[in-house]
Amino acid sequence: MRPLGALAKRGEISLRLRLANFSPFLASDLRWCNIVVFTRNCEIADLKLLYELKRQGKKVIYDIDDNFEEIPLSSDVAIYHRHFFRLHVIRRFFELADVVRVYSDRMAERARLRGAEPEFVRCYFDMSLTQGIKPVRRDDKIKIAYPTGRLDDPHLENMLYSAVAAILAKYRGKVEFHLWRKEAPARLKGVEGVVLNKPVMGYDNFIRSFYKAGFDIGLAPGVDTPFFRSKTNNKYREFGGCGIAGIYSNFPPYSNTIEDGKGGLLVDSSIEAWTEAMERLINEPALRQRIAEAARQDIATHYTFENELEGWRRALRRAVKAPPADMSWLPKYEAWFLATVDLRGYAEVKQARGESDDERTEHLRAAASHLPNIGLVPFPNVRAYLGAPSRKGYGAAFYLVNNEAEFDACVQLLGLGNSAIIDLSQYQGEVLPLIRKLGDSLLGLPMSFIVRKAEAPIIESSLDIDAGHIWAVDPESFSAIPMFSSEGYPSVYTDVIEHHIQYGPSSYRTRMMRFLSRFDRYVALWNAYKRRFATLWKYLGWRFGRRTF
Secondary structure, eight states: OOHHHHHTTTOOOOOOOTTTOOOTTTHHHHHHHHHEESSSSSSSHHHHHHHHHHHHHHHEEEEOOOGGGGSSSOOOHHHHHSHHHHHHHHHHHHHHOOOEEHHHHHHHHHHTTTTTEEEEEOOOGGGGGTTOOOOOOOOEEEEEEEOOOOOOOOOHHHHHHHHHHHHHHHHHTTTEEEEEESSSGGGTOOOTEEEOOOOOOHHHHHHHHHHHTOOSSEEEEOOOOOHHHHOOHHHHHHHHHHTTTTESSSSTTTTTTOOBBBTTTOOOHHHHHHHHHHHHHHHHHHHHHHHHHHHHHHHHHHHHHHHHEEEEHHHHHHHHOOOOOOOOOSSOOOOOOEEEEEEEHHHHHHHHHOOOOHHHHHHHHHHHTTTTTTTEEEESSSHHHTTTTTTSSEEEEEEEOOHHHHHHHHEEEEEEEESSEEEOOSSSSSSSHHHHHHHHHHHOEEEEEEETTTTTTHHHHHOGGGOOOEEEOOOOTTTTSSSGOOOSSHHHHHHHHHHHHHGOOOOHHHHHHHHHHTHHHHHHHHHHHHHHHHHHHHHHHHHTTTOOO
């Protein structure tokens, strides 16, 4: 908000700041604007908003600084963000946003995998926040700061607090260790030198109070995981901007932005390494001062607020020039229905055999329940589906095909619907011949095939693109946590359902465009089979009394 607010004050943009789901003025704001900036949005309501904006031709900038796809499931916040439908929303923002802004190399890599051309953002520290404030330093005590209010990882903090406890015991009365928590962690309870600070509301106020406190050493440990490597070097910017000598974990986002011994100390993840680094800065004031000054100079040169403003100007210009997105695949349906057809036989027969519903049907229900305006219509057997009053009322029919008998039943039913989703991921046999057979026999029917991830590359390279769309799922690796995976069944089903909403019952224009896009293939087929058609026409003529030859 700070850089966009600054651009607005300078008259370069007109700005309205809103909470996406809590503003009564949001609808009018969206009509008013040319560009919409989303920040870390990941809810289904945000997805609906994104679709509507792209339909209206608005430009979208997506700004995200956390890798929710790879966040460890070790906290309630992680579990919340790793739900498959939120990962789906993030993927769609990567795919459809006109500009994607990320803050680490790993996030840039993730965005590219999802089809984006991201802009890497260095981020900034606003040095003006510390102007006119004089740090209060003490000659009799070294003040060490660990400025975080959350528990990042129990093993990490046990390592850090063990090192801190050793330092406080060795330098009793000479060192203070500052935390921003209501109570000391178990490892440091009753330890002399632990200072608990009250949380400061507002980031600007926190930076001012942090700078004024005059800390000598700052600690920034991390966990060597893909999620942590996707973060920004936030603590380096804060420590450097406040003139504090920092100690950092020796992996990204710090190892790729800090020179060891110059802008800070880079240490390995062990009690001994952290104890040694703190002891070194305590006993070498010249080194401590040199690191603090070098870091502050680096921040003042390369992480400026003006650089951030220029980055936003560049993103805005790029968004304005971006070509409009093709949203013709997204019809204006008030409701869209997916028929699920059980191919295994009658419900009473299954019950007699002791069979239960396939676990994948539960994943399909979960996927459909989190998408807007999607309805699931289950048919317990083939007879129920054949007796439905209007099979064309369903945008797609979904089939679980696990063996040859179910495949034969599926083939007989495919032509009855607008499109078909065929799950072959647990088929007992070779999948490629089946898909080839279906692709040749049902030309023009939109079909999606869900296959095992290991087989997907071979199938995709061996098929004509008109045979159907291939989706890959990894049923083995993600069976334990499918609801929190971007490659498990719920996530793949969500993608497939969204792909098929263009084939709904009122999609005449879409179906016509699909026919025209394949017209060349129809012509080629006619040229190949016209002699057979001519012969058939002649035979029909004879059958009805024609006697000329």
